[in-house]
Amino acid sequence: MRSPCVTPAIVLRSWPFGESDKIVSFLTERYGKVTGIAKGAKRSRRRFVNTLELFSLVNLRFQDRPHSALAFVYACDPIRHFKELTTSLEKIAYASYFVEITDGLAGEREENRRVFEHLREGLIFLEENGISLSFLTFFELKLLKFSGYQPTLEHCRRCKKKFPDGSQILWHFSPRDGGVLCGPCSTLRKEAVPLSSEALGALAELQEANSILPHHLALSPAILKESRPALVRFIQFQINKELKSAPFLEAFSCA
Numbered sequence: 001m002r003s004p005c006v007t008p009a010i011v012l013r014s015w016p017f018g019e020s021d022k023i024v025s026f027l028t029e030r031y032g033k034v035t036g037i038a039k040g041a042k043r044s045r046r047r048f049v050n051t052l053e054l055f056s057l058v059n060l061r062f063q064d065r066p067h068s069a070l071a072f073v074y075a076c077d078p079i080r081h082f083k084e085l086t087t088s089l090e091k092i093a094y095a096s097y098f099v100e101i102t103d104g105l106a107g108e109r110e111e112n113r114r115v116f117e118h119l120r121e122g123l124i125f126l127e128e129n130g131i132s133l134s135f136l137t138f139f140e141l142k143l144l145k146f147s148g149y150q151p152t153l154e155h156c157r158r159c160k161k162k163f164p165d166g167s168q169i170l171w172h173f174s175p176r177d178g179g180v181l182c183g184p185c186s187t188l189r190k191e192a193v194p195l196s197s198e199a200l201g202a203l204a205e206l207q208e209a210n211s212i213l214p215h216h217l218a219l220s221p222a223i224l225k226e227s228r229p230a231l232v233r234f235i236q237f238q239i240n241k242e243l244k245s246a247p248f249l250e251a252f253s254c255a
């Protein structure tokens, strides 16, 4: 028998299965997304002491089963619980959104260490610094980049006209085209979201930033108002389903 795989992992989702089991979806550092069955997890909490809670960072031990898409989960040893993230509705909404969009953009069994690290660091930042729509926007842009869905912000997707072009005309963010369109090209896309040059410039700068939210990259309320719907629509288009946690975020307008 092969020895089990061992990897750090974050719990993305879990749901009951039968009388006593749970099915759990993890984002792992070494094996991409892994979904497995945790036998007895509903009844005996001894083997999985608080480690199958949403957002938990654990050391996962699992093994693939022949003829089954579900792995067998042997054990989860706690690394970090992110307890602070469950202390307010705002933090739960943010953390749930981080997890939901990462889950949607990460591939099953596609190793992507940067996406794993980005989610882990994002949850740590949220726990230690509290909620911020600027940080949320940074998290989204970097997640899109690391998972291979980076929107083109530096030139028009159709005619290649470079941004910034020195004019004050509106650009448009088009999920279907994979990035921005200049004014003339956007007339073909009625559903594209208009963006001022100021908002587009701020997003482009944030997309290229290396560290987590340097102070000068904090976005103004006006830029957030323009860019939030554009990004949520872009992510929704890539995931190809409604984001359950997105509507709750806009209720917390802390920039």
Ligand SMILES: [Zn+2]
Residues within 6 Å of the ligand: 156, 157, 158, 159, 160, 161, 181, 182, 183, 184, 185, 186
């Ligand atoms: Zn164009």
